[in-house]
Amino acid sequence: xxxxxxxxxxxxxxxxxxxxxxxxxxxxxxxxxxxxxxxxxxxxxxxxxxxxxxxxxxxxxxxxxxxxxxxxxxxxxxxxxxxxxxxxxxxxxxxxxxxxxxxxxxxxxxxxxxxxxxxxxxxxxxxxxxxxxxxxxxxxxxxxxxxxxxxxxxxxxxxxxxxxxxxxxxxxxxxxxxxxxxxxxxxxxxxxxxxxxx
Amino acid sequence: xxxxxxxxxxxxxxxxxxxxxxxxxxxxxxxxxxxxxxxxxxxxxxxxxxxxxxxxxxxxxxxxxxxxxxxxxxxxxxxxxxxxxxxxxxxxxxxxxxxxxxxxxxxxxxxxxxxxxxxxxxxxxxxxxxxxxxxxxxxxxxxxxxxxxxxxxxxxxxxxxxxxxxxxxxxxxxxxxxxxxxxxxxxxxxxxxxxxxx
Amino acid sequence: xxxxxxxxxxxxxxxxxxxxxxxxxxxxxxxxxxxxxxxxxxxxxxxxxxxxxxxxxxxxxxxxxxxxxxxxxxxxxxxxxxxxxxxxxxxxxxxxxxxxxxxxxxxxxxxxxxxxxxxxxxxxxxxxxxxxxxxxxxxxxxxxxxxxxxxxxxxxxxxxxxxxxxxxxxxxxxxxxxxxxxxxxxxxxxxxxxxxxx
Amino acid sequence: xxxxxxxxxxxxxxxxxxxxxxxxxxxxxxxxxxxxxxxxxxxxxxxxxxxxxxxxxxxxxxxxxxxxxxxxxxxxxxxxxxxxxxxxxxxxxxxxxxxxxxxxxxxxxxxxxxxxxxxxxxxxxxxxxxxxxxxxxxxxxxxxxxxxxxxxxxxxxxxxxxxxxxxxxxxxxxxxxxxxxxxxxxxxxxxxxxxxxx
DNA sequence: AATGAATGAGTATTCATTCAT
DNA sequence: GATGAATGAATACTCATTCAT
Numbered sequence: 001x002x003x004x005x006x007x008x009x010x011x012x013x014x015x016x017x018x019x020x021x022x023x024x025x026x027x028x029x030x031x032x033x034x035x036x037x038x039x040x041x042x043x044x045x046x047x048x049x050x051x052x053x054x055x056x057x058x059x060x061x062x063x064x065x066x067x068x069x070x071x072x073x074x075x076x077x078x079x080x081x082x083x084x085x086x087x088x089x090x091x092x093x094x095x096x097x098x099x100x101x102x103x104x105x106x107x108x109x110x111x112x113x114x115x116x117x118x119x120x121x122x123x124x125x126x127x128x129x130x131x132x133x134x135x136x137x138x139x140x141x142x143x144x145x146x147x148x149x150x151x152x153x154x155x156x157x158x159x160x161x162x163x164x165x166x167x168x169x170x171x172x173x174x175x176x177x178x179x180x181x182x183x184x185x186x187x188x189x190x191x192x193x194x195x196x197x198x
Numbered sequence: 199x200x201x202x203x204x205x206x207x208x209x210x211x212x213x214x215x216x217x218x219x220x221x222x223x224x225x226x227x228x229x230x231x232x233x234x235x236x237x238x239x240x241x242x243x244x245x246x247x248x249x250x251x252x253x254x255x256x257x258x259x260x261x262x263x264x265x266x267x268x269x270x271x272x273x274x275x276x277x278x279x280x281x282x283x284x285x286x287x288x289x290x291x292x293x294x295x296x297x298x299x300x301x302x303x304x305x306x307x308x309x310x311x312x313x314x315x316x317x318x319x320x321x322x323x324x325x326x327x328x329x330x331x332x333x334x335x336x337x338x339x340x341x342x343x344x345x346x347x348x349x350x351x352x353x354x355x356x357x358x359x360x361x362x363x364x365x366x367x368x369x370x371x372x373x374x375x376x377x378x379x380x381x382x383x384x385x386x387x388x389x390x391x392x393x394x395x396x
Numbered sequence: 397x398x399x400x401x402x403x404x405x406x407x408x409x410x411x412x413x414x415x416x417x418x419x420x421x422x423x424x425x426x427x428x429x430x431x432x433x434x435x436x437x438x439x440x441x442x443x444x445x446x447x448x449x450x451x452x453x454x455x456x457x458x459x460x461x462x463x464x465x466x467x468x469x470x471x472x473x474x475x476x477x478x479x480x481x482x483x484x485x486x487x488x489x490x491x492x493x494x495x496x497x498x499x500x501x502x503x504x505x506x507x508x509x510x511x512x513x514x515x516x517x518x519x520x521x522x523x524x525x526x527x528x529x530x531x532x533x534x535x536x537x538x539x540x541x542x543x544x545x546x547x548x549x550x551x552x553x554x555x556x557x558x559x560x561x562x563x564x565x566x567x568x569x570x571x572x573x574x575x576x577x578x579x580x581x582x583x584x585x586x587x588x589x590x591x592x593x594x
Numbered sequence: 595x596x597x598x599x600x601x602x603x604x605x606x607x608x609x610x611x612x613x614x615x616x617x618x619x620x621x622x623x624x625x626x627x628x629x630x631x632x633x634x635x636x637x638x639x640x641x642x643x644x645x646x647x648x649x650x651x652x653x654x655x656x657x658x659x660x661x662x663x664x665x666x667x668x669x670x671x672x673x674x675x676x677x678x679x680x681x682x683x684x685x686x687x688x689x690x691x692x693x694x695x696x697x698x699x700x701x702x703x704x705x706x707x708x709x710x711x712x713x714x715x716x717x718x719x720x721x722x723x724x725x726x727x728x729x730x731x732x733x734x735x736x737x738x739x740x741x742x743x744x745x746x747x748x749x750x751x752x753x754x755x756x757x758x759x760x761x762x763x764x765x766x767x768x769x770x771x772x773x774x775x776x777x778x779x780x781x782x783x784x785x786x787x788x789x790x791x792x
Numbered sequence: 793a794a795t796g797a798a799t800g801a802g803t804a805t806t807c808a809t810t811c812a813t
Numbered sequence: 814g815a816t817g818a819a820t821g822a823a824t825a826c827t828c829a830t831t832c833a834t
């Protein structure tokens with residue numbers, strides 16, 4: 001008798017996850033072009049053909065990961081809409097991201113994936129979306145900063161310029177983590193936000 | 199009549215420079231894997247074969263550019279040994295780098311090249327050297343910061359951690375420039391260094 | 397309770413038939429190379445694995461169909477040995493074949509399969525046999541034509557050459573049906589045989 | 595010094611011709627799917643990569659050959675517009691085609707290519723064009739036949755149906771040539787056209 | 793008997809590199 | 814020195830076939 005549907009689904013899901021994990025790690029470390037399907041399948045301990053049972057193509061697989069990254073960014077953007085004061089909101093966000101970069105392998109990989117994508121040409125529709133989502137996040141952060149400035153808690157200066165600097169710091173920190181690995185030392189949250197607050 | 203030796207050498211040097219410029223720009227924008235020798239030769243207005251008369255291989259050419267980048271970093275590191283005060287030295291350095299990134303020319307390309315390389319695996323010996331040079335630069339900046347702290351001009355905190363943060367900001371800013379292109383807004387130098395000074 | 401042996405055999409036979417039908421249709425329409433086992437199993441509403449319980453390989457399955465075609469051709473050849481006059485025999489045969497081609501069912505598919513195979517390289521032993529059977533058919537038709545000529549009913553000319561022309565017309569008509577599909581207009585039987593009879 | 599432009603062009607053209615000849619022969623014999631680029635390059639005595647310097651893809655190469663076939667068919671269609679009588683025109687055309695099939699390797703291959711294409715799915719735009727060109731040819735032949743009927747020289751019957759039969763015979767003859775190779779015996783022209791003339 | 797997940801060999805295509813001129 | 818035609822190794826992807834259940 002054949003496997004039950006449930007058994008098949010469980011098998012399938014497990015394989016999918018293995019592929020996702022391997023691909024995220026490799027794309028983040030080596031980029032799209034230098035990562036081969038063989039790399040991915042070897043890392044995931046499966047055959048090359050099996051990757052294609054789960055994803056249409058290398059681009060498809062990459063696109064799915066980018067989609068997940070977009071999802072993450074959107075949830076970050078949503079976290080900006082809160083009852084808390086701008087200062088608290090920003091501090092909380094920065095803390096979360098720095099911690100994520102520092103501790104989680106996965107979060108770190110997503111950051112790197114995004115870092116790479118921002119450097120790459122826009123081949124895929126998902127990349128375009130990722131870029132637009134990022135721009136939106138920058139914009140919303142600028143608005144939050146403006147509110148903080150109106151409350152007299154944030155320093156003066158062009159809010160968008162300040163927003164860009166904040167995310168540049170986050171991104172640079174992720175790069176640094178990638179570069180240094182174990183030797184990485186995460187910055188203090190108040191240092192990261194020092195330029196923002198009076 | 200054949201050309202004189204001198205004429206040949208001058209021609210040769212000019213070709214080399216054309217290749218360097220084309221390759222730097224392309225590697226910086228598209229990365230090592232996505233840049234083809236044909237891309238480079240077309241951009242340099244020469245034949246593909248001619249590239250191989252000047253460089254052993256694509257890796258060789260890339261390695262030479264990395265060497266140049268190492269050279270640049272070293273000159274930056276040397277600029278830290280100066281008569282000026284730590285605060286002035288740091289400010290001057292940051293100003294130079296931010297301007298370099300913003301101005302989108304050769305300097306900018308080197309930054310991007312380095313940005314990419316730090317994310318890549320260490321395939322070439324020159325990359326290893328670049329990374330080590332970078333680490334040395336971080337170390338020297340940490341020492342400068344420590345001096346500044348001893349003078350009471352810099353804020354307290356682990357000097358190495360602060361040094362890393364400073365370069366993370368520079369790196370992240372270069373990424374941001376890459377991402378936004380024309381829409382990029384460079385940060386104010388005092389915002390970049392705000393976390394450092396009292 | 398397990399099924400009885402008889403039930404199993406009946407099921408098995410039904411499955412075999414489904415595979416045959418699906419495969420014949422697909423091979424006839426798309427050829428051997430472009431037809432996948434998945435195509436066949438999907439068309440037959442069974443799993444891919446099940447095909448292999450009934451046939452050793454794709455080639456095996458193809459070979460069996462070719463064998464069936466050989467069988468059909470042989471029965472055509474046998475129909476040439478009859479009491480009826482050569483003219484009647486030929487007319488009857490042509491009518492049957494044209495009708496078969498036109499009616500677009502199983503017979504039509506066999507014609508197309510044979511049409512394809514005659515163009516293909518001889519990969520399988522069955523194909524060789526098919527070709528030899530065809531040659532034998534041509535020969536027997538030539539003999540029939542010769543008899544017709546002796547009776548003064550058929551036109552003069554090399555009997556083998558005339559036989560070839562007759563089957564070329566049949567073959568070309570099958571091609572035409574394939575090409576035109578619904579828009580196909582079958583030729584009149586007397587037009588097809590016009591060159592043969594006085 | 596490099597090769598002169600002229601030398602390069604000659605080299606290029608020679609290579610192109612080698613590829614065309616090899617590809618036509620292979621596509622005609624084995625069809626598109628079963629013909630590999632390696633087959634073609636091996637037959638043409640060149641490397642696989644070189645094929646891609648001359649043609650974008652396997653489809654491109656195939657498309658070019660189909661285009662050539664379309665060109666041939668069009669020139670056949672044009673030959674129908676002539677001062678000569680319908681009977682002479684048809685006879686001349688059939689004679690030319692039968693002779694082409696019988697003697698020339700190349701003509702024979704084009705016929706086979708067309709034969710195959712008519713059986714295949716319409717993947718390429720050129721295939722669609724080929725089919726339409728063929729339909730147009732059938733139509734023009736039907737008109738010629740109608741004129742012949744009005745002159746009382748051709749037998750009665752639906753002109754389009756008669757046109758289809760004529761080309762079915764030609765096509766079937768090409769198939770037969772392919773099938774029999776050296777053993778092929780070409781039909782007499784008057785036998786091929788017997789069904790047409792009174 | 794039946795299923796479909798998994799495997800891996802084979803094919804189209806790209807591109808670094810070589811070589812005749 | 815210079816050219817670009819030619820080579821062939823590497824990679825994405827497909828599909829016949831196997832196998833655990």
